[in-house]
Amino acid sequence: MSKVKIITDSCSDLPAEIVEAYDIEFLNIEVNINNKTYYDRHNLQPEEFYKLITTGDELPKTSRITPAKFKETYEEALKNYDQILVIAFSSKLSGILESAVMAKRELDSEKIVIIDSKAASVGQGLLVYQAAVMLKDGYSLEETAAQTVEAASKLEHVFAVGDLEMLKRGGRISKTKAVMANVLNIKSILHILDGEILPYDKIRGKKRMVSYLLSEIEKKADRPDSQVMAVTHSKNSKYAARLKEEIENKFKPQDILVSEMGAAVGSHAGPGSLAVVFKNSEKIAEPKIY
Numbered sequence: 001m002s003k004v005k006i007i008t009d010s011c012s013d014l015p016a017e018i019v020e021a022y023d024i025e026f027l028n029i030e031v032n033i034n035n036k037t038y039y040d041r042h043n044l045q046p047e048e049f050y051k052l053i054t055t056g057d058e059l060p061k062t063s064r065i066t067p068a069k070f071k072e073t074y075e076e077a078l079k080n081y082d083q084i085l086v087i088a089f090s091s092k093l094s095g096i097l098e099s100a101v102m103a104k105r106e107l108d109s110e111k112i113v114i115i116d117s118k119a120a121s122v123g124q125g126l127l128v129y130q131a132a133v134m135l136k137d138g139y140s141l142e143e144t145a146a147q148t149v150e151a152a153s154k155l156e157h158v159f160a161v162g163d164l165e166m167l168k169r170g171g172r173i174s175k176t177k178a179v180m181a182n183v184l185n186i187k188s189i190l191h192i193l194d195g196e197i198l199p200y201d202k203i204r205g206k207k208r209m210v211s212y213l214l215s216e217i218e219k220k221a222d223r224p225d226s227q228v229m230a231v232t233h234s235k236n237s238k239y240a241a242r243l244k245e246e247i248e249n250k251f252k253p254q255d256i257l258v259s260e261m262g263a264a265v266g267s268h269a270g271p272g273s274l275a276v277v278f279k280n281s282e283k284i285a286e287p288k289i290y
Helices: 016-021 046-055 067-077 096-107 121-136 141-153 165-169 175-183 208-220 237-251 263-269
Strands: 004-009 025-027 030-033 036-039 061-063 083-088 112-116 155-160 186-193 196-204 228-233 255-260 274-279
Touching: 004 067, 004 121, 016 121, 025 067, 030 046, 030 263, 046 263, 061 263, 067 083, 067 096, 083 096, 083 121, 083 141, 096 112, 112 141, 121 141, 121 155, 121 228, 121 255, 121 274, 141 155, 155 196, 155 208, 186 208, 196 208, 208 237, 208 274, 228 237, 237 255, 237 274
Parallel strands: 004 025, 004 083, 083 112, 228 255
Antiparallel strands: 030 036, 030 061, 155 186, 155 274, 186 196, 228 274
């Protein structure tokens, strides 16, 4: 049986215990805050990140992983493994996928399979986790990659944005809209469609986040009791715990993966956000294998 190494990036927001348990190669995104460079989830954990962004005036800046870093990682992995599976952050949100593919082409290796997940945050993390479980259970790289792409094609992400400040500072919404939304206590709902983050809906009040996300699962989930779902948040553990409990009580899924958004994703989402990821009954993305 071939030994396969999984490689992913910290945009996946995978909890450290899963990374360690499945021996996943975890490439950390570079983040610059207040003229100091950090590496997401290496020397900058989520709790410290959210403290830093509330005290600084500048918007955090993230840098994609370079082709050279991927090449170095591939070469090192192939010393001990027969094949490599890379599950990358959506190509529509970052150049990480491009770097991964460039490095593969430079090595000209057929031992490396790369998936553009068209997913983000714990959605990407859920795909990595499920692929790791398959490989541990004895599935081949080809079988695992095919099922990962199938899962990614129906992966639904729904985000309730807690604080519009980061979106305002990043130029994604106007200052006027941000001020009005805060005054009226309006929370934006975003979703990911074929790898791209798009506006989806609006709700009034933070307390409605949980009930809204539950209603989306009810409307769209494919046999919720037979799937693994995921919940993620940014400095919003109270509501994440409540959402997890409500999902368990109402839908009884096989499992629920819970994580906190790190600096790579939190630099754009900001604090107070809450999201759920689950399998939709319909195909909503076109993930690609390289």
